[in-house]
Amino acid sequence: MKVTRRQFVKGGVAAFTVTFAAPEFLTDVARAQGAHVRNLVVLYMSGGNDSLSMVIPYTDPFYASRRPSIAVPAGQVLQIGTDASRKALGLHPRLTGLKQIFDQGRLALIQRTGYENQSRSHFLGTDIWSTADPDNAQALGWVGRYLDSLPSPVDPLVGWNTTGSLPHVLQARTAVPAIANPAGYSFSSPNAGAEAAAERATALRIASHVPVDRPELAFVYGSSRAAMDTLDRVASVATYRGSPAYPNTGFAQALQAVAGAMSRSVGTRVFYVTTGGFDTHSAQNVNAVGGAYFNLMATLNDGLTAFYNDLRNQALLEDTLVLSFSEFGRRISENGSLGTDHGSASVMMAMGGRVNGGLYGTAPDLSPDPRNPTLENNAADVRYETDFRSVYAQVLENWLGTDSVRLLGGNFRKNGLAFV
């Protein structure tokens, strides 16, 4: 039976009746002996990423002709070779760090990912990518369902969401904490000393209640309880500073917290980070330093590169898989506002120490012929080649070690997708 969001709220009580257990810490000794955990970092690029400006088919004549003002000049792309269809591809010129990671074989680019009748709505589209369920976009998140499948009791820090509110990907019966800033994640008091301690003890005791037959109130209690139970472990991450230093963007700072949680072994397995601003309807400005899309690439590149190098320096790279998604790609032809409107299939990225890097799938042929099989919508948008659920299935089976058929409600395994 599928659990809807409404049932999730209604059924929330039962979910919170489990006893939270201490996390399984992986000791430094164990790690030194070669033990590994498997962390998943889900990266949401919000707004609908124009992947044709990120992984660029720069030799396709229609790339330049359909994007007269926003195409990246062929001479400027960072060449990454050709894919199975012999199409030459290049990364956006600002992705210098990701290019190095690609060259090291630790970045996989999965081209033309999407689904049939892809939604062009930000909200429905995000729901579908988050649930892996185009027919029931109100379902729990696909990663949330994975967390719910773990043997209980589930530790409240098993998931860590670096944004202020719970993303749909992580919606689960398991409460996932939102820790936008570990330094602010503390319990304050109008008093000091013994009085403050008495308040905290009282708040903790009350938060341990599980209201009966009042699921909505029980939900708030569950958040309260999860907050109180995670305070001390999160405080241990607040002081973490990675090496090399992280840029001062929200995205990079979130990644630093993720690295801190891994480094301090707080027990988290699934993280969620996001970087926004991809809804580039106007003044997309792909090429100019400081332009809108150029900046998006800068934020993405610099955050991910710092994270990658920090993890490598700490020997945590092999424990980590970053998987990106966006709600849709964008229209092939630029619009009159020097931007691009909502489109269809896009590129997913997988990065990590055990990723088999390279190009997966084939790039679209951008010819505006309506019969062009790699496009759809009268050749206006990129047509999907790999169902995004096949990518999820690969992650669920080969990284998280669980049965994808059960969690995705169908068999989406696909050959040739062994990026991890």
Place this chain on the structure above:
Amino acid sequence: MAFPSDRRIEHLLRRAGFGARPDELAYYGEMSVPQAVHALLDFEAIPDAVDDFIAQPGFVNTTIRGQFLPQSNIVDARQRWLFRMIHSDRPLQEKMTLFWHNHFATGYTKIAGTLGAAEAARYFAAKPSTDPARVQGQIEMLRENALGNFRDILLNIAKDTAMLVWLDGRTNTKAKPQENFAREIMELFTMGVGNYTEDDVYAGARVFTGWNLARPGAAAAGGQHYEFVYNAGQHDTAAKTFSFPIYGDGGKTIAARGAADGMQDGIDLIDALAASPITARYLATKLYRFFVTEFGAVNVNFVQRVASVFLRSRGDMKAVMREVLLSPEFWDESAYFARYSWPVEFVVRALKDIGWIGFSVNDALTPLSNMGQILYEPPDVAGWDTGPAWFSTGAMLARMNFASTIAFNQKVKLVSAVKAANASRTPDALLSYFSDALVTAPLDGGVRSEWSNYLRATGAWTGSDAQLEAKSSGLVHLIAGSPEYQLV
């Protein structure tokens, strides 16, 4: 401190306002329920002088950096709106303004990135009475039309400067139609997803071609400004066909018309969307969730009735809200405390309940951000994720910590109030005093005795000022930070 009079009046003011100050409880407490509803609805009868009280003694403080400039500084605009939520004598007008802000969700940062910070604040918060070019910011327009006609609001929004930047209408031209606004007006502002097709989006984009911005006015004295212009030369004059009726006779095609008259295309589409029974149900459902209850399934009878008032009255929001606030669903016991408070609702109610003298609304802005709500900065055009989504662990901590901040800020005043009410003699007297002042949803079993134990936890009861300061503020922190207090 506020104290309960009539449970029903409190329920009404939590929903149709932001909780109640003591003087509000006294004022509405003398009325019958229907009288109170009508007093809230007919707010034009009450003078709107609240902004004049900013920086006056007796009101919540604002923090002024040089000059207080809400029309050109977004932080000041946020302070002013919070001030209004606390002190306006037209609570329903503020509540509906917030409802519309979430409905037509427009974010400051994109506008500031395009037009600059000061101009962006202007297109949200400027008041015609003080603007050199009589610009009316989006939120001021929504406030003026808070209980006005839905079709007028929709037309104003389509011509709103901030919206024309936010959803890129300013660059919508016949050569390159822009789909952003056309999609969202159908998906989010009127009918909802699933009730239109992709082809409708493309046709809608063409309908609004030429709905752009101009920059008239003299450069001197700030007269230069952006405003809506219908740019006939950029309008696509060909016919546009939709999958749903545009005209009363069921016609689905907006016929080709000359460029000079082409603005009528957009008005025809707006009229059709505003008069659609699908829109009526979409709005009625949203009003049910905002004003009546978020718990359980949507009540179909309510939606039917409110939608039919909407259609009969041709979108008169005052008639619609009268139906909502007098509905049996609104007054059903099960609707009491059956909503998850929004962060601004929680913050404003806590200030009204606990006290505001000596507190600056500026110091609520970072906590509100940590709770997930920055006014004038909804996360996207769909507005905020409401209901349980407000209650992530981090946001819950931010609420508890705001309760701590305000309890600390009001420490001394809490003691005076307790003494004046003769509630300092025993821990239980103190507990009764504060649990009357901060009304919550029915407490889970045992919570009250935990609070009582807390009052006895750190030593024998002496009633000394030092003990009263510690225990009053500690208890207020625990109550306002409790899960039960988060429901409204």
